[in-house]
Amino acid sequence: MTTLKRALLLSVHPQYAEAILLGTKTVEIRRQRVAVEPGIPLILYGTSPTKALLGAARIATVEVGHPDAIWELHHEHVGVDRVVFDRYVQAAPEVTALGIEEPITFAEPIPLARIRRALEFRPPQSYQYVSDSFVRDLVLRYPVAKELTKLMTESR
Numbered sequence: 608m609t610t611l612k613r614a615l616l617l618s619v620h621p622q623y624a625e626a627i628l629l630g631t632k633t634v635e636i637r638r639q640r641v642a643v644e645p646g647i648p649l650i651l652y653g654t655s656p657t658k659a660l661l662g663a664a665r666i667a668t669v670e671v672g673h674p675d676a677i678w679e680l681h682h683e684h685v686g687v688d689r690v691v692f693d694r695y696v697q698a699a700p701e702v703t704a705l706g707i708e709e710p711i712t713f714a715e716p717i718p719l720a721r722i723r724r725a726l727e728f729r730p731p732q733s734y735q736y737v738s739d740s741f742v743r744d745l746v747l748r749y750p751v752a753k754e755l756t757k758l759m760t761e762s763r
Contacts, residue, residue: 613736614648615641615666621653623686628662628712632686634704638696640671641703641734649707650737652730659716660745668706677704717745 617635619627626632628651649664670677674696678689681704685692696702722728725748726741 613738614650614663614742615643615734616650616652616731616737617734618652618654618731621657621661624651624653624657624661626686627651627664627707628710630710632684633667633707634681634684634686635707636677636681636685636692636695637703637705637733638699639703639733640701641669641705643669643705643736645669645706648742649705650742653716654730657716658719658730660713660722661716662710662712664707664710666705667708668704670704670706671701672704674699674702677702680704 619635623632623635627635643666645666645668647666649666651661651663653659653661670680672680674692678685678692682689682692684706685704687695719728719730722745726744
Protein backbone atom coordinates (compact mmCIF):
# COMPACT_ATOMS: atom_id res chain seq x y z
CA MET A 608 0.00 0.00 0.00
CA THR A 609 1.41 3.40 -0.95
CA THR A 610 0.35 6.88 0.01
CA LEU A 611 -0.32 9.27 -2.82
CA LYS A 612 1.09 12.76 -2.39
CA ARG A 613 -1.77 14.68 -3.94
CA ALA A 614 -5.30 14.58 -5.28
CA LEU A 615 -7.01 16.61 -7.99
CA LEU A 616 -9.76 18.94 -6.78
CA LEU A 617 -12.18 19.79 -9.61
CA SER A 618 -14.78 22.53 -9.57
CA VAL A 619 -17.79 21.19 -11.44
CA HIS A 620 -21.31 22.52 -11.98
CA PRO A 621 -23.59 20.62 -9.59
CA GLN A 622 -25.56 18.79 -12.31
CA TYR A 623 -22.33 17.41 -13.80
CA ALA A 624 -20.93 16.47 -10.38
CA GLU A 625 -24.13 14.54 -9.70
CA ALA A 626 -23.84 12.73 -13.05
CA ILE A 627 -20.22 11.82 -12.28
CA LEU A 628 -21.17 10.50 -8.85
CA LEU A 629 -24.07 8.50 -10.35
CA GLY A 630 -21.66 7.02 -12.91
CA THR A 631 -23.58 8.35 -15.93
CA LYS A 632 -20.82 10.86 -16.81
CA THR A 633 -17.49 9.07 -16.96
CA VAL A 634 -15.44 11.66 -18.85
CA GLU A 635 -14.83 15.23 -17.70
CA ILE A 636 -13.56 17.73 -20.27
CA ARG A 637 -11.21 20.58 -19.40
CA ARG A 638 -10.23 23.37 -21.78
CA GLN A 639 -6.65 23.38 -20.60
CA ARG A 640 -4.07 20.63 -20.24
CA VAL A 641 -4.33 18.86 -16.91
CA ALA A 642 -1.00 17.34 -15.88
CA VAL A 643 -2.22 14.39 -13.87
CA GLU A 644 -1.52 10.68 -13.93
CA PRO A 645 -4.11 7.91 -14.05
CA GLY A 646 -4.81 6.50 -10.61
CA ILE A 647 -4.81 9.82 -8.78
CA PRO A 648 -7.83 10.57 -6.56
CA LEU A 649 -10.32 13.20 -7.69
CA ILE A 650 -12.36 15.35 -5.28
CA LEU A 651 -15.50 16.99 -6.66
CA TYR A 652 -16.44 20.49 -5.58
CA GLY A 653 -19.95 21.50 -6.66
CA THR A 654 -19.97 25.15 -7.70
CA SER A 655 -22.70 27.69 -6.93
CA PRO A 656 -25.39 27.34 -5.77
CA THR A 657 -24.23 24.11 -4.05
CA LYS A 658 -20.78 25.33 -2.90
CA ALA A 659 -19.74 22.05 -1.28
CA LEU A 660 -17.47 19.05 -1.60
CA LEU A 661 -19.78 16.34 -2.92
CA GLY A 662 -17.73 13.22 -3.43
CA ALA A 663 -14.65 11.63 -4.85
CA ALA A 664 -13.53 9.32 -7.63
CA ARG A 665 -10.35 8.19 -9.32
CA ILE A 666 -8.78 9.37 -12.58
CA ALA A 667 -8.77 6.33 -14.89
CA THR A 668 -7.37 7.89 -18.07
CA VAL A 669 -6.03 11.20 -19.33
CA GLU A 670 -6.17 12.15 -23.00
CA VAL A 671 -5.25 15.43 -24.64
CA GLY A 672 -6.33 16.25 -28.17
CA HIS A 673 -8.21 18.45 -30.58
CA PRO A 674 -11.82 18.97 -29.43
CA ASP A 675 -13.23 17.16 -32.48
CA ALA A 676 -11.05 14.10 -31.84
CA ILE A 677 -11.98 14.05 -28.15
CA TRP A 678 -15.67 14.37 -29.03
CA GLU A 679 -15.42 11.44 -31.46
CA LEU A 680 -13.80 9.26 -28.80
CA HIS A 681 -15.89 10.24 -25.79
CA HIS A 682 -19.20 11.84 -26.85
CA GLU A 683 -21.23 9.05 -25.23
CA HIS A 684 -19.54 9.64 -21.85
CA VAL A 685 -19.20 13.44 -21.44
CA GLY A 686 -22.77 14.02 -20.29
CA VAL A 687 -23.58 16.87 -22.70
CA ASP A 688 -24.74 17.21 -26.30
CA ARG A 689 -22.55 18.51 -29.12
CA VAL A 690 -23.90 22.08 -28.90
CA VAL A 691 -22.99 22.38 -25.21
CA PHE A 692 -19.62 20.70 -25.81
CA ASP A 693 -18.77 23.04 -28.70
CA ARG A 694 -19.78 26.10 -26.68
CA TYR A 695 -17.51 24.99 -23.81
CA VAL A 696 -14.45 24.16 -25.94
CA GLN A 697 -14.88 27.11 -28.31
CA ALA A 698 -11.52 28.29 -29.69
CA ALA A 699 -9.52 25.79 -27.59
CA PRO A 700 -6.80 24.22 -29.75
CA GLU A 701 -6.80 21.16 -27.50
CA VAL A 702 -8.73 19.83 -24.52
CA THR A 703 -8.13 17.26 -21.81
CA ALA A 704 -10.48 14.32 -21.33
CA LEU A 705 -10.31 12.86 -17.84
CA GLY A 706 -11.72 9.35 -17.62
CA ILE A 707 -13.34 8.82 -14.21
CA GLU A 708 -13.93 5.61 -12.25
CA GLU A 709 -14.92 4.49 -8.75
CA PRO A 710 -17.23 7.43 -7.90
CA ILE A 711 -18.07 7.81 -4.21
CA THR A 712 -20.79 10.20 -3.02
CA PHE A 713 -20.17 11.65 0.43
CA ALA A 714 -22.88 10.70 2.92
CA GLU A 715 -23.51 14.43 3.22
CA PRO A 716 -21.95 17.33 1.30
CA ILE A 717 -19.25 19.32 3.07
CA PRO A 718 -20.30 22.98 2.65
CA LEU A 719 -17.73 25.60 1.76
CA ALA A 720 -18.60 27.67 4.84
CA ARG A 721 -17.86 24.70 7.13
CA ILE A 722 -14.55 23.96 5.45
CA ARG A 723 -13.46 27.59 5.70
CA ARG A 724 -14.14 27.63 9.43
CA ALA A 725 -11.61 24.83 9.91
CA LEU A 726 -9.17 25.04 6.99
CA GLU A 727 -7.78 27.71 4.74
CA PHE A 728 -9.57 26.84 1.51
CA ARG A 729 -10.41 28.61 -1.70
CA PRO A 730 -12.28 26.61 -4.35
CA PRO A 731 -10.47 26.53 -7.67
CA GLN A 732 -11.85 28.19 -10.79
CA SER A 733 -11.23 24.96 -12.70
CA TYR A 734 -8.97 22.60 -10.77
CA GLN A 735 -6.11 22.49 -8.32
CA TYR A 736 -3.92 19.88 -6.74
CA VAL A 737 -4.34 19.26 -3.03
CA SER A 738 -1.89 17.49 -0.77
CA ASP A 739 -2.52 14.37 1.22
CA SER A 740 -2.26 16.53 4.35
CA PHE A 741 -5.24 18.61 3.13
CA VAL A 742 -7.20 15.40 2.65
CA ARG A 743 -6.14 14.07 6.09
CA ASP A 744 -7.24 17.35 7.70
CA LEU A 745 -10.54 17.17 5.85
CA VAL A 746 -11.13 13.57 6.91
CA LEU A 747 -10.29 14.29 10.55
CA ARG A 748 -12.77 17.16 10.66
CA TYR A 749 -15.54 15.64 8.55
CA PRO A 750 -16.15 11.92 9.06
CA VAL A 751 -18.34 11.85 5.94
CA ALA A 752 -15.13 12.29 3.93
CA LYS A 753 -13.66 9.01 5.25
CA GLU A 754 -14.12 7.53 1.79
CA LEU A 755 -11.21 9.70 0.65
CA THR A 756 -8.81 7.80 2.88
CA LYS A 757 -9.31 4.67 0.80
CA LEU A 758 -8.74 6.51 -2.48
CA MET A 759 -5.66 8.30 -1.13
CA THR A 760 -3.95 5.19 0.22
CA GLU A 761 -4.87 2.46 -2.27
CA SER A 762 -2.03 1.46 -4.48
CA ARG A 763 -2.78 1.32 -8.20
